[in-house]
Amino acid sequence: MPDITDVNTIVGPLPTSGADLSVEHLLELMAKHEIGRAFVCSTVGIRLAHQIGNAITRATCLDTQVLLPVATLNPMHYFGDEHELLQLREDGFRLIRFFPYSQSWPVNLASFRALLQALHSLALPLMVQIRRMGDCTLLQSLLKDYPAPIILSNVDSSILAEVIAVLKEQPGWYLETSHLLAPGAIRLVANCVGAERVLFGTEAPQRPIASVLRTLEFAELSTQELEMILHRNAERIFSL
């Protein structure tokens, strides 16, 4: 099996978690489940300051080939510094993540809109946490013409109807699997928009990789669909 690619891992201190969120634990879980690559960001960027978090992520990924750096940006800390954004590409970040739910800001926040406009020229893929009903619809109005892939993270079955409706209208949008753990949910997404729109993500090491793998095992997917989700789609989107 070629490298399974996990598009959603997060390391660093997090007092609300009981799990070991160290890089070592992530690598241990990846080895156990034969995950070849993981896109990783830092809790420091989510909970404290994205500049510090991104610096930590960059340093972490220099030490190992299997971790790919993901930047986080917090629109509540954005005051129009475009140079900082341009630097992200030069620093080797492959993806930029947003956490409206964890950071308690609404998706229609003006500074988020400004940040997205500034990111347009950079054309890096974005991953946005979607947990509240209506957020995906709002996001569509902001990112309809964004020139790179958009990945929706943390989507569960309670908002799946809305998300699938948006995915049908936005061919360059994708869904990762970390919270898509209701029986039949992944099959439903594959039926509605195709397995080529689903990416394997786990939110390890806080959450178990095995939960997503076991759910996929029972998702009634063909070998070809499974391969797309586990690695092919990520390889295509990120030119791995």
Added chain:
Amino acid sequence: MSVIDCHVYIEGSPIPSTNQTAKTLAELLAGRGIDQAIVISTRAARLDPLSGNTILKNMLEQTQGLYGCLATHVRNQESSINAVRDLLGHRRFLGVLLTGDDPEEPLHPLSADEILNACRRFQKPIYLHAPNRLCVEVGLELAKRYHMHRFVLLGMGGSDWRAAILAAQQASNIFLEISGMLDLGRIPAAIEAVGAHRLLFGSGLPDLDPAAIIGLLEDSEISPSNRRRILSENAEKLFQLELGA
């Protein structure tokens, strides 16, 4: 090894072909190696306890391996108490769920009195939704007040799982059902604090695939004997279940 899922719903999923009938539910569970399950009627919990639980009873009688948890509603006391009186003595009903309009909202402890009193003579475990700290606190209060009942906290407090563990430490008649937040530190912490004998395997299907909770146990650092207790032995004891009965 037998596996018993203590927390499953029939009907109410937005996703087709998962839990709409007892047959599809039983097939889904069997496919994941789950021998037995305790099923709650979403219809009874959201609409009418008496008719919903009666429909569930008829479904259970025709399906091997499925048992019922009788759903009662604190805002629909008459129908709930009728359901307790008419159906709880049935051998396929192994517990009672006490719920309100929104599982995320804590019950008012006083609103539960009449139903809990009606349940006394049956001595079957009482299920409570416990997706957050406030619901856990109500569960603890009820567990202390009704020490003759055993309480199962569904979802183990969600992201407030530490509060659920503390509640189980304070009341020995509280059991923790492990669906809810998929945090790898949660199960080992609960075992250390209250022992594996107080934990029950449950998924909350259709919100979560039971395979995801089995995956949580697979990646958590727990011994094979503790895993066996959680997956089946504790439920066999609490519900006096025997495989194939």
